[in-house]
Amino acid sequence: MGRLLQLAVTFFQIGLFSIGGGYAIIPLIQEQVVERFAWVSQKTFTDIITISQMTPGPLAVNTSTFIGIQIAGIPGAVLATFGCVISGISISAFLYRLFQRYHKSEYIMEILNGLKAASLGLIISAALTILLLSFTGTSVISEIKTAxxxxxxxxxxxxxxxxxxxxxxxxxxxxxxxxxxxxxxxx
Structure with a gap:
């Protein structure tokens, strides 16, 4: 699979599982681009997250764009951003239809409660990842001694x-x- 296609597919998958928003998605992006594919170093990833937080716009979109630029220039930025955003748009459209139809369902409300709990866990994980990256340069908790x-x-x-x-x-x-x-x- 070509690098551009792999980039688009990877960010589509990231966007697909980005329940909880920008901060919750950071560990997932890190796992893919730093650990799995080694497209960027841990230091570069930390710099990208920092710049993404300071740049206007959603964190996940900014991060996707900056990583895409690092990997494959402007075409990479476009495909990574599109991949990240299109899955969220698709899920939102589907969920809108679903909630319009079943908005009084007790089961749907319980599913939402479960998603809220999962989102909180992802956000806490992202916060710990950001703190570890800031103080140790890595997201490995055992490296706290090098903080x-x-x-x-x-x-x-x-x-x-x-x-x-x-x-x-x-x-x-x-x-x-x-x-x-x-x-x-x-x-």
């Missing part, structure tokens, strides 16, 4: 400032960028 504790302290301080004083997130990002630049440049 960048300076980055962890900066994270905790910024988290505290955001929660305690409801500071502007952009100002906190700029401030932590300056603090990180000074610390990592001097030490």
């Amino acid at each position: 960048d504790w300076t980055a962890a302290v900066i994270f905790l301080c910024s988290f505290f400032v955001l929660r305690k004083w409801k500071a502007n997130p952009v100002a906190v990002m700029i401030g932590t960028g300056i603090v990180g630049g000074v610390i990592y440049t001097l030490f």
Whole structure:
């Protein structure tokens, strides 16, 4: 299978199983593009996730686009993005029809409750993956001993400032960028 077709199929499958949204999909994308196909390194994947979070638009779409560009340029970006999005559109159209028809069904409501629980688990997994990637450069929990504790302290301080004083997130990002630049440049 050609690389472009493989890219489209992979992101179609990722989009098909992306219950829970952008953050829930990160471990699935990582498993495919870093571990299974080795299209990008763990470091590149971490950089792509960071850029995807700062770029306007849905995280899954941005990540698909950036990975597609890394792998096969503009055609790769188009196919990865299309593959990721078309499955969600198809599922949404199907579910809309289903819920219109069975919106009072107790079984459908129970299925939704199960999907909510699964989504929460995927989001928590994504949050842990992002934290591990940020502090260790890998998503392997056993690598916690190699964590960048300076980055962890900066994270905790910024988290505290955001929660305690409801500071502007952009100002906190700029401030932590300056603090990180000074610390990592001097030490």
